[in-house]
Amino acid sequence: MKNIAVIGAGMAGLACSQALQQAGFLVTVFEKSRGPSGRVSTRVGEGWQCDHGAQYFTVTEPAFEAQVQKWRKAGVVAEWEAHLYETDGAALQAKQSAKTRYVGVPKNTSPARHMAEALTVELEQTVDAITFADGQWRVRSKEHGVYPQVFDKVALAIPAPQAKALLTAHPAFEALAGGVTMRGCWALMARYAQPLALPFDGLFVNEGPLSWLARDSSKPGRLSANSAVQEVWSIHANPIWSEANLERAPEAVAQDMLAAFVTLGGQQPDAYSIHRWRYADCAHYLQQAYAWDAAQQLGLCGDWLNGGKVQGAWMSGHALALAMIGACAAP
Numbered sequence: 001m002k003n004i005a006v007i008g009a010g011m012a013g014l015a016c017s018q019a020l021q022q023a024g025f026l027v028t029v030f031e032k033s034r035g036p037s038g039r040v041s042t043r044v045g046e047g048w049q050c051d052h053g054a055q056y057f058t059v060t061e062p063a064f065e066a067q068v069q070k071w072r073k074a075g076v077v078a079e080w081e082a083h084l085y086e087t088d089g090a091a092l093q094a095k096q097s098a099k100t101r102y103v104g105v106p107k108n109t110s111p112a113r114h115m116a117e118a119l120t121v122e123l124e125q126t127v128d129a130i131t132f133a134d135g136q137w138r139v140r141s142k143e144h145g146v147y148p149q150v151f152d153k154v155a156l157a158i159p160a161p162q163a164k165a166l167l168t169a170h171p172a173f174e175a176l177a178g179g180v181t182m183r184g185c186w187a188l189m190a191r192y193a194q195p196l197a198l199p200f201d202g203l204f205v206n207e208g209p210l211s212w213l214a215r216d217s218s219k220p221g222r223l224s225a226n227s228a229v230q231e232v233w234s235i236h237a238n239p240i241w242s243e244a245n246l247e248r249a250p251e252a253v254a255q256d257m258l259a260a261f262v263t264l265g266g267q268q269p270d271a272y273s274i275h276r277w278r279y280a281d282c283a284h285y286l287q288q289a290y291a292w293d294a295a296q297q298l299g300l301c302g303d304w305l306n307g308g309k310v311q312g313a314w315m316s317g318h319a320l321a322l323a324m325i326g327a328c329a330a331p
Contacts, residue, residue, distance in 0.1 A: 002328060005030065005139050005151040007127050007166070010038020011310055012301045013157030014115040015067075015317030016324075021119060023325045028149065029119055030139060032126040037112035039280065040104070040310060043189055043273060048229040050189040050216045051108040052275050055202070055234065056080055056101040057310035063318060064311045068102060076110040077102050078220040082201035087264065089207030092199070106221035122147075130154055130166050132296055153297040153324060157317055159279035160304045173300060176291060180304050184246045185280030188235040188257045189216075190269035195231045198265050210260045211238035233269075235261055239281060250274045281308060290320035294327050 002025050006017045009031035017027045029036075041053035059065050071077035080103045084095040104110035125141040137151040156163045164177035201218040205211055214234040217223045223232065235257055237245070245253055254274045262268065285307045291300040299320045303309060306316035 002026065002152040003028070003149060004153045004155065004324070005130075005137060005147075006155045006157055007130070007139070008038065008157035008302070009033075009036035009112070009116060009121055009123075010157060010302075011040055011112060011313040012303065012317035012320075013038070013155070014112055014119070015314040016155050016157055016299075016301055016321045017119050017317075018115050019318055019321035020324060023321070025325075027119060028147075028151070029116070029121040030125045030127050030141065030147075031121055031123050034123055035109070035113070036116040036121055036123075037109040038313075039277065040108050040112055042104075042107035042109045043275065044107070045191075045273070047227040048191050048232050049107055049222065050232045050234050050273075051103070051214075051219070052187040052189050052234055053277065054108065054310050055212065055214055055236075056103050056108075058099045058101060059311060061311060061315055064314050067314065071111050071114065074114055076105055076114045078105045079103075080201075080219050082214075082218060083199065084202045084204070085200035086204040086206065089205070092203075095204060103219045127166065130156075132169070132298070137297070153299070155299040155301060155317075155320055155324070157301050159302065160282075161279060163300060163302075170293070170296065170298065173291060173293065173298070176286075177300070180286060181283045182279040182304065183239040183281055183283055184242045185239060185277040186237040186242045186245065186253050186257065187275045187277060188233075188237075188254055188261075188272055189274070190233045190235060190258070190261070190266075190272045191229045192231040192233070192267070193228060193270050196233070196265075196267060203264065205238070205264065208260055208263075209237050209241040209256060210235060210264070212236040213261065213264065213266070229270075233261075233266070239283075242280070246276065246278070250276065285312075290316050290323065292320060292323045292327070297324075297327075299324060 160180040167174035303313035
């Protein structure tokens with residue numbers, strides 16, 4: 001039975017690992033954070049929570065639709081029936097959209113954690129080297145050194161710059177990852193003791209420093225009635241502004257973002273937190289789904305290879321797994 005290492009427990013890595021394990025492979029997932037989910041992330045505090053990464057997802061692909069229905073049946077995903085608006089920075093107007101938007105329940109990390117339950121996930125393992133010799137792979141992490149087990153195949157399911165750093169011995173894949181520019185995003189989580197009198201649950205902002213506002217507590221299964229925090233807003237800066245301000249002090253960034261929120265009808269919060277996503281999206285995504293080297297049994301997957309979004313990440317990981325399974329089945 002083949003042993004496979006998957007680096008990264010975001011949506012792409014988990015989709016890849018799930019398909020491989022269901023096909024009978026032994027899979028070990030390495031994740032640098034304290035839990036799975038990657039950028040489909042939720043911050044949890046005392047009496048509040050906020051999805052500060054990916055806000056929701058939509059479905060167009062049949063394979064992903066089948067997965068979403070399994071999540072719905074398991075109770076970890078539901079529709080978000082949000083009142084959506086858009087603005088050019090001045091006028092507000094309702095956004096016309098027939099898309100069904102899904103969120104994790106009771107938080108956006110729930111689908112990833114549901115997938116991870118059936119997998120072997122090594123948390124707080126920042127992989128800083130992968131080496132190939134005599135037809136086998138070894139994995140090394142900053143925290144624990146060289147992992148004792150050797151692997152027949154490796155899949156990298158991490159942002160392009162992080163993948164590039166591990167690919168110095170594979171020039172073609174290093175160039176592929178190096179050709180993608182990923183951008184940062186500042187995300188603010190604002191808490192209120194009283195609901196804000198705004199007509200929207202989600203607002204697409206087309207001018208100014210912000211790109212998105214969401215009444216996070218309007219999503220299904222969120223705040224409890226007895227919480228002192230009655231409303232939580234997720235506020236995202238746009239990628240161009242975020243990149244220009246990526247190295248500024250978080251407090252200064254937060255004040256600018258809150259000032260912009262106030263101009264859009266918001267209020268100064270009772271409390272807030274801020275998070276910097278260094279690799280939030282891509283200026284230009286690739287459209288090849290995944291990359292696979294059959295000679296070295298090395299693969300790449302992630303939303304940066306497949307057009308972005310949660311669905312793109314899941315489909316990329318799933319497609320790479322099918323290629324790896326097919327390579328084993330080939331004569």
